[in-house]
Amino acid sequence: MSSATRRPNTNCIHSGTRIDPAVGGVNTPIHMSSAYLQPNPQAPETCYPRYMNIPTQQAPADKIAALEHGEAGLVLATGLAAITIPILAMMRPGAHAVFQADLYGGTHHFILAEMERLGLAYTLVPETDPEAIAAAVRPGTTLVHLESPTNPTLKIIDLAATARAVKETNPDAVLCIDNTFATPMNQNPLDLGFDVVMHSGTKYLSGHSDLNCGAVVTSAARMKAIRETAVNIGTSLAPFDSYLLERSMKTLAVRMERHNANALAVAEYLERHPKIGAVHYPGLPSHPGHAAAARQMRGFGGMVSFELGDSPEAARAAVQRLSVIASAISLGGVESTITFPAETSHYKMTREERLAIGVTDTLARLSVGIEDVADLLEDLEGALAAL
Template identity: 40%
Template sequence: MVQSTNSIANFFLSHDEEDPAVSPALHQSLNYKIGSPERFEIISGDMSADLYQRYGNPNNRSLSQLLAKAEGAEEGMIFASGMASISTTMMALLKVGDHVVAQKSHYIGTHKLTKTVLPSFGVESTLVDQTSVEAFERALRPNTKLIMLETPSNPLLKITDLEAVATLARDRKILTFCDNTFSTPFNQRPIEQGVDIVMHSISKYIGGHHDLVCGAILTNHEIMKRIWDYNTINGAIGSPFNSWLALRGLRTLELRIARHNENAQALAEMLEDHPRIEQVFYPGLSSHPQHQLAQKQMDGYGGLLSFTIKGGLQGGRNFIEALKIPELASSLGGITSVAIQPAALFGSRLTDAELKNQGLEPGMVRLATGIEPTESLLSDADQALSKSA
């Protein structure tokens, strides 16, 4: 069933009806009272969060249930981080001799996991141009078991045709796995497009306050049982406190996403017309080569944009140093705007050839808008650009 953004907002404003507290309670406990031997026998063999904190906890359960409803999934599970979500899922679903297709444009952790870690466990991988459905199809093999997606991608904001790729995979009984962090369920819901598994780095927009690390996997019961069984050994479960903080973040997510969308759109439009800017990457711009596809599968375009400043690495550095509102900081998705130079951030982890292959120009800046007043961000960017030369 297709979810409306209004129904999603209503989900996030609710919590356990039996809990009289206006704000959800924090359950900071290692273990939980079972009540009876009969109940112990039942929950010890099921995907229960009421046994031991390495299996889960009530805060995780509340958070995962709300996110699952919002994404249209049957089950949800909370992990210690976004990368814990991705790596645990891949390890649970793949084995020696399997093959994975992934995008060339991915979050750096996903890129390294796919390119270096999986092959060390006997899992082959092929990286493709995510803008080409034909490239995905050409890369498929008889032993392909998983297609890893991220849309919009980091940091070039490329768009993957979720419905088309999901159809390719489903016809061949291949699982599709999409990182939906940058969109959140308010801007995009991949399961509605046919994707099997959705992941969120809750550390970003869902948490929204730069104060937690957490991740989520949302999928159907059959797939989740495989992930659950593996993680009872792997132990990458999320903490009660971070889930409690994320539950707080859900309650304002609709309001924050609306401002993130508004700020990024306005900034992208202003930058596109500025003489100091060579190129702007933002799917909300009509000039974006995949703008029509973004319109088709997204309800909003998110708070992240990238742009290339004239003057190379030094031009980008001058711009960031002149900014007064966005902080020079990693990550994104919180109430405060942050900016980085991808070539500087990823340069220590990628070779020059890899940087070029990822399309990371020296003068590129990635800016994640917060919820500051739009006009303040525009004025600040304008004055910083005047000092970027």
């Protein structure tokens, strides 16, 4: 059975894994070498970790490609590298890029700091509707980079409609998406007309808050250029981290089932709570993007954000009262964590930029883990009672 016909749980476990037949262990061995024998000195390319061509690195790359229904995968040292390398590979003087304004803070900062410095032209689109995104596309637009659901406000873009609208405007514009929040278990943008999928593998793909990594999936032809830029810049994933990533993805499907179920229960609880303001979760029928999310996602993910308390002080005091849910940055781990994006993922934005995309001083972002949901609800109940 090929990965194209196997189902997602089977692909999580078996796709990409490279058994060493001489030994027979069921896992991909960790090739802990930076120097490789060169049987043919004339061979132009030998194994070298920065070239990302050793089996330990290829295993997770092939696994994520199978899960995202793409031809080729690449794993990189960070999620931000997985976003910036394809952009740098595709941009050139005179080209233009379109970005959603509402993006992960690190991506937003890359645009303002690095693209500005290199003189690369771009447009930030505040709206999330397909027509507004397509309206920013010009004849010279090389790429369109989006997120859905967005970090941290969980906005939803109708991916199929956006892909159609963008390609009608400019068939050469490459559609890229950061699929970190959804994961390939919940959403496969390549099936909806997108060309490149990026991940912060630091989050759900690795899932245990012990690893920084990223992944890109696209066609074999497009990957050639992206890989070349990645080799030139030098952002390969180390062998042991590659091993951890592949091992972790074996449980991605079962982890996501629990993340999805727990987050829905937590979002429903928060929405009913008299002291909680707006709750953002695409699985709630009240979410403005719920219909599009229900069409394009198989589950709504593990991330919930909500307005907590009347003041930043009250919000932070409530978080201090939590005992199961940890106050911590990052997301997507088996353990539940909570943070205020204004102080963490989006701290480099100005207050005006933050408020324009809904990142208020009291917006809490909860990464719902896979603990017993009753314990999470009890923890929240205790912390919110004193609001």
